[in-house]
Amino acid sequence: MTTITTSAFYERSSRALGDLRKQAESLQGSIGTGQRLLRGSDDPVGAAQLRALSREDRFSEISAAAGARVSSDLALTDSALSDFAAYVTRVKELAVQAASDTxxxxxxxxxxxxxxxxxxxxxxxxxxxxxxxxxxxxxxATGEAYTLDAAGLPVYAGTAQAGELALGEGQTVLRGVTGPEFLNFNGPAGATNLFTLVRDLGLAMQGGSADPAQSARDALGALDSGLESITTAQTVIGGRMNWIDLVSERRTQRSEQRTEQQADIGGADLATTVTALQEIMTVLEASQAAFTRLAGLSLFAMLR
Structure with a gap:
């Protein structure tokens, strides 16, 4: 005959009821968060997979921030190049006027x-x-791209190449172009740069040339070359912006896939979880009622 002491009875009952309450709390937490795994011990393998996916999400956010920054820089570059093109176009219009002997x-x-x-x-x-x-x-370079020398002519003070930024998944992109890449070019008379071309042409119009009309005509071909150099730079920038958009689209697709994986691994099925909670609550209520009745029994109560 097995004898159960009062203390053992209370201890076992309390432990059983406590386990049921923990199960109920866990299910309530799953319903509230939509997550099946609230602790790593619930499913160590699944928890490890979720941590890996979470790290990928953080890396993706960092890459997205970098992509946004380089997109902003490229947009600024494209806008500035458009302004350069507008100025060169205006100089060419003025040169055409100045080329007239009238x-x-x-x-x-x-x-x-x-x-x-x-x-x-x-x-x-x-x-x-x-x-x-x-x-x-x-x-x-963090300072000015161009500084003025003693003669007042601009001198490039930057680095040989624009900075490179990572876009994630091993992809990188240059954040812009350097001044010499489009301001220096080859005209009909050889290598030149936009600053020298416009400065010398302006001086020629103000008496610095014996034949200013011919100087204006001579500058037209170089101005066309300068405009072509700027347009080429704009094409390069546009291609980089398209590439960033493509990488961003792929990043979004990967993020959606990770979200689905996270839901599959750690997500809680609401209907199943609610049903399980109802079952646990029913068992818990029945167990509490049974414990109350048993705890109220005594030898004298049986003798009455």
């Missing part, structure tokens, strides 16, 4: 003044800043 000296001088102003704007534009406040066309 213009007076004062009229050409007025054209020279506008070209001088455009020259200053080109230098200002070349020293534009990116989203981090660094030189937009200075590669990885």
């Amino acid at each position: 213009l007076t000296t004062s009229q050409r001088a007025g054209i020279g003044v506008e070209m001088k102003e455009i020259y200053g704007e080109l230098i200002r534009l070349a020293n534009s800043r990116d989203s981090a406040g660094h030189a937009l066309f200075g590669g990885e």
